Amino acid sequence: MATGAQSRGGGPLAQLLILAVLHVNFIALGLEPDFLYPLENVTIAQGRDAMFTCVVNNLGGYRVSGDSATARVAWIKADTKAILAIHEHVITNNARLSVTHNDYNTWTLNIRGVKREDRGQYMCQVNTDPMKMQTAFLEVVIPPDIIYEETSGDMMVPEGGSAKLVCKARGYPPPKILWRREDGGDIISRSGPQGKTKVTSLEGEIVNLTKVTRSEMGAYLCIAANGVPPSVSKRIMLHVHFHPLVQVPNQLVGAPTGTDVTLQCHVEASPKAINYWTRENGEMIITNDKYHMTEITSSTYSVQMRLVIRNIQRSDLGGYKCISKNSIGDAEGNIRLYEMELPYRKSRTEEESDAASEESNDVRSSLQGPLREGGNRVEDAGFLGGGGPSSSDSHRIIPCGFFLITALVHTVC
Template identity: 85%
Template sequence: MANASRTRAGGPLSRLLILAILQVNFIASGLEPDFLYPLENVTIAQGRDATFTCVVNNLGGYRVSGDSATARVAWIKADTKAILAIHEHVITNNARLSVTHNDYNTWTLNIRGVKREDRGQYMCQVNTDPMKMQTAYLEVVIPPDIVYEETSGDMMVPEGGSAKLVCKARGYPPPRIVWRREDGGDLISRGGPQGKTKVTSLEGEIVNLTKVTRSEMGAYLCIAANGVPPSVSKRIMLHVHFHPLVQVPNQLVGAPTGTDVALQCHVEASPKAINYWTRENGEMIITNDKYQMSEINSSAYSVQMRLVVKSIQDGDMGGYKCISKNSIGDAEGTIRLYKMELPYLKSRGEDAETNYVETNDVRSSLQGPLREGGHRAEDADSGGRPSPAASYRIAPHAIFLISALAFAC
């Protein structure tokens, strides 16, 4: 029987009875409503949902100025004095607002998909006499966004000219803008008190580049951030235009007949140039069984031109030109290919006769400032033969090594 009493005491009817008894006690005691917890400020990103929670004790048994009606909780936008809701009923014409009540002491104001105009002070008010209320602030933050119509696009400047990079962004709080090179290179700042300095980043909406060099060509990133994720960025390509420049590492190249030899030129040009090879008589060289051409990009504006002449013969000797042309100008470099004669000597073997080659250092004999058709002048005696001190013997199979070195160079 005692167990049944305990079960009934824990049922729904018992809980309602307890609430009724408490309400009678509140009426008898005359306790006034009070706030159990302070209303907390809310900071929320635009587009997300915000909630304010108001906890009021002793509300159910309080009569307003002796009236039979109990006290009510109302939500008010304090800065505009607009009544949003009373108890569980939304008053304002805003479908994004709703109010919930847990049937005891907690009222919640819900704002779905907050907008910038929702920011401001909100009040939870109880219509006691005098009125009681507490307030909290709703701050609506906005992630950064690039204003593309006010931000620079890809641009072209002549070498030595100036470039003005502009990046505009909106958001709340106002975004901070930082500039960086996409390749991680340095930015050159020339406007400070220290004159020309190299930095990894620059801050501000505008970056002024003066006396621009080809090394400053590339992609620049403007990054906008205000502490509200995500940060955003825009890529701006800076093209620096200049006429071609051709550099020839080895202007004189020597090799024995029957070997392959590689000729090289380094070209810098912007905009992109048309590069090709010719013989000294102006005949254009095309890729075939005799010639193999290739280009290797070293950077955004530099290219390594390479021409391989296969199995060179006497008719292949002479001048070769590497030519580069773009819309601004043209340039060329000249390489002279000469026949390098390798004298053969008899071996000092016991029975068989084996030919050997007397030569200087193999690499220096193939490329460099050599005289045509022979060895370096300082290594030859009056008879045109290499001095013994400057020579050594190489077996015939070393000719293949010489060929390989000629091709590698």
């Protein structure tokens, strides 16, 4: 049963027998060696391992013309014509090279830790007559690397001046340099034929900035890439120096006594300035129970100064100054604090009194209405001095209290 399975399935013993028969037939037929697959080009990053695989059929038992030795496979560096290895024996004095053979038809040339000088044409050769060979190219690529000694560092320019940013990189293929601002802002070019242009990125080793403004201050990134990961970058900080500028949103601030108030100043300065507050007489203000000072950073060169004055009294009214000083100059802003009267608000007793008065007026109005509109109009006419229908009606007595209604016409009581 086992013998039948081996004969049908082609077990190890059967495969060896087949190879032996083929080997004898190759010798008998005198078949020449030939390459089963072409040698493939290899592209590898520097420092990695590379290998070339050469598959040769009909090599075993083939006798070289005029020589009793069988044919051999050799590896040669074609551009230098240097023999690297024959069969499995390395000829060249390079410990990074080795050759492996699978004892049948495959030879592999291994190069460990590839270097730039390993780049070139490699040949797998069989010493037949005439010689047979096939070649492939080893391309060694190198990830980009910034050349720091040739690249700009952080720099400072005065506002309105010029700055030249340089970035150099090496690698293979030669890397391309791309410039961007770290904050995503525009790079402003004023030297081109189109005048002032704004771009989010710029290609090239050199960036020329002219008539630099404070808005162009910040970090610039030069990014080197050549398609071989990883890309690399360098951060270059551009400092633009100018004297302080103070802006006051509200120069006149009013607040009621007994309340808190906040005074504000906006300051732009580079290099960083020393900021403080004073009274109009020059007395410097310090943080205590009365005063609280803070600074809120708006950008790399601007801050917001805040002064909180608690529980304002009449002695706190008057002028205040926000002052900013750096190595280039100084500036100040002025704010005047005045007392603001609160709108008059009636007390509860006064509100109740006014409500009672309004209610009394409403009652009087309700009494006046019927007296004016009701009754005999003839009597009204007689009261006002007009003639009546009879003398008795004209001498009719009307209670004095009711004369309030017609007080605007006659004062009778």
